[in-house]
Amino acid sequence: MSESTTQQKPKRALFSSNTRQKLLAFASLIGLMVFFSLASPSFMQTDNIVGILQATAVNGVLAIACTFVIITSGIDLSVGTLMTFCSVMAGVFLTYWGLPFYVGVLAAIFFGALSGFISGTLIAKLKIPPFIATLGMMLVLKGLALVISGTKPIYFNDTPEFTSISQESLIGYLLPDLPIPNAVLILFVMAVGASLILNKTVLGNYTFALGSNEEAVRLSGVNVDRWKIVIYTFAGAICGIAGLLIASRLNSAQPSLGQGYELDAIAAVVIGGTSLSGGTGTILGTIIGAFIISVLTNGLRIMSVAQEWQTVVTGAIIILAVFADNMRKSK
């Protein structure tokens, strides 16, 4: 997966990240899986694995969005409620207005991008710190989702193809033994795409550059404000896709959902080794981080650990992951 391994020569290849950081996260994931499969025979069953994959999709996509923002040394607290807002807008277009399926899909992505554009503008042009700007947007979007939907779920009964976004299995259609839901396929396609964008394009280059030394980028003659807005807009559009995934899975837009998702997404990014101070990070790490969270949740549930304790363990794991990363860096 990594393009770094072919370049043996000096320290690291140009666009690659620190391979060891990914190895550490990956080893923890494998460790957890081994532990749970020893602890409970039902863990490794296909149904359960598919369940884990399915449960990771939404958080994984949100975490991809957060990875971009966090590498710029920013933060986006609005991803969770933005996801909900986008699913409500899809509901408005499809169920309220009866527009065709693809219009609803485009609408969700459009409103995601629009919200990201607004956050980016607040941050770049009005110089509002990302934490505050996106905290504000988080509440605004939560409120708007409730207002627009009249606080009631919007069901997609008129557009049967909508549920297939998430629930049907294209892979299972081709390979009947692998009933991997489309949501997971979408997550992986997006991860590969995001990884390419992050590592091979100018957008990704500026994402790292802004997080590494924003002033230096400005003095190099780059329009820093514009690129910041582009990055937040891009992240917003990804949240729109997450909105489609969750709405499709629930066959409804649930306006009261969403808050709290941003923290899971940020946790996945951080466990994946992306530094909150910016400049470094990988999509692969983020995806591994997202899987660590869902494996943990799933495994603890299978072992019949109480819900309350699951939360405690997840929190401890996040702290441990960042601590391990710090230890590694200080060496």
Added chain:
Amino acid sequence: MTPIVTIRHLNKTFPGVRALNDAQFELFPGEVHALMGENGAGKSTLMKVLAGVYQKDSGEILVNGQAVEINDPREAQALGIGIIHQELNLMSHLSVAQNIFIGREPRTRSGLFIDVPRMWRDTQEVLDRLHLTLDPRTLVGDLTVAKQQMVEIAKALSHAESRVLIMDEPTAALNNAEIDELFRIIGQLKSHGVGIVYISHKMDELKRISDRVTVMRDGQYIATVPTAETSMETIISMMVGRTLLDTGGPQVPAEQSEVVLEVRNLNRGKVIKDVNFVVRKGEILGFAGLMGAGRTEVARAVFGADKVDSGDIRVRGEKVSIRHPADAVRLGIGYLSEDRKRYGLATGMDVSSNVVLASMKRFLWSQFVLKRQAIRATCAQFVKQLEIKTPSLDQKVALLSGGNQQKIVIAKWLVRDCEILFFDEPTRGIDVGAKSEIYKLLNALAQQGRAIVMISSELPEILRMSHRILVMCEGRITGEVSAAEATQERIMQLATRRETAKSN
């Protein structure tokens, strides 16, 4: 010959400050033109206007005889004007190639992706042209400061038609060998007809490489003179607008006075190897050596900022254990970091808060509430005593000049009543006028009976100030020289005495 750059009647005002007042400047192809002046004289501002970082209020800029408007760094680059800023402006998480081509990455045919192989090739070309041995793929954060400086130069010169290169204090963090390397590159650029603007406070460097010197003071143009025909004294007096009093050499303390600090067998990994020394009351002990010789590390270790592997420290004859800076401060040891802004000052806070920062306890009612009156009275006293130039005690420290910031750090440790003071590069980034005031202050502190350890990479400073000089190389003390027998040659010889050449 037409000048490549002509600047005339340039004015620039920042809120509350007239930074440039009818400034002028002229640069010919193949010329190294030094720009001199005290801090705040407007050198950097003038060059930032030329490089498009700031916009001028009025005045004109001509490039090759053509009037131009430079609105942002990109337009300056298009005109062939590159600048290396005083602080390194690199992205440490990115590779050399990414840093050099930031903002104009070569794309693949589709325009979607960055053409990475081509970027490497182009970078290699730029590096080869400058005879720099660097790998385009290395992360900048893994390079030494000197190599990073080279990356900055390569970046500034990588534009197709670089005709002007502005260097703002490029040698501040370089050692002698690295400075030689830099000067070699400058000579090479010169022979290719690049005009170079060189801003520096180091007089000896200007003599070595510049053709002409333009002096600025208080935002105004003072004069342009040929370097070879002008004495240092003349240049300095033009800069400060007065003749400086030479404080003379160090006053040797009358007797071998009491030892206040004794360090024995100090070791820390590879950076401090078996270091032994004593500091006496009323003396200035100079620590000479090249960058990275371990001097700062010794100071930090004694101060308790870093953990040591072994070593005994005695303060006034008593064996002490210093595990944290708090222990050191309690014993009356103060450390003035080489990086004032990062480690010495809370730059966002005002003068009085900074002055009492290390001695808060003395200024509290019931261990909790600030004694405002007492704080202000003490600060006012030190501001007066050290001649700190500040509009008020409520001035933000970030807005003061480097020399005055340094005096505030000194005041902080004096309020704390420290008897042993470590000064790490006390005059770095400070202009000549303020330098001599800091020297006067150091002498005065020594005469009051305080023990002073001064770490400095500037040999003239070491020779002028120290009563005794210790020289370090690669973590070891390679020799001790008394003020009377010290010469630059002797110190350099000790500073480069590596382990293998060790005799005894």
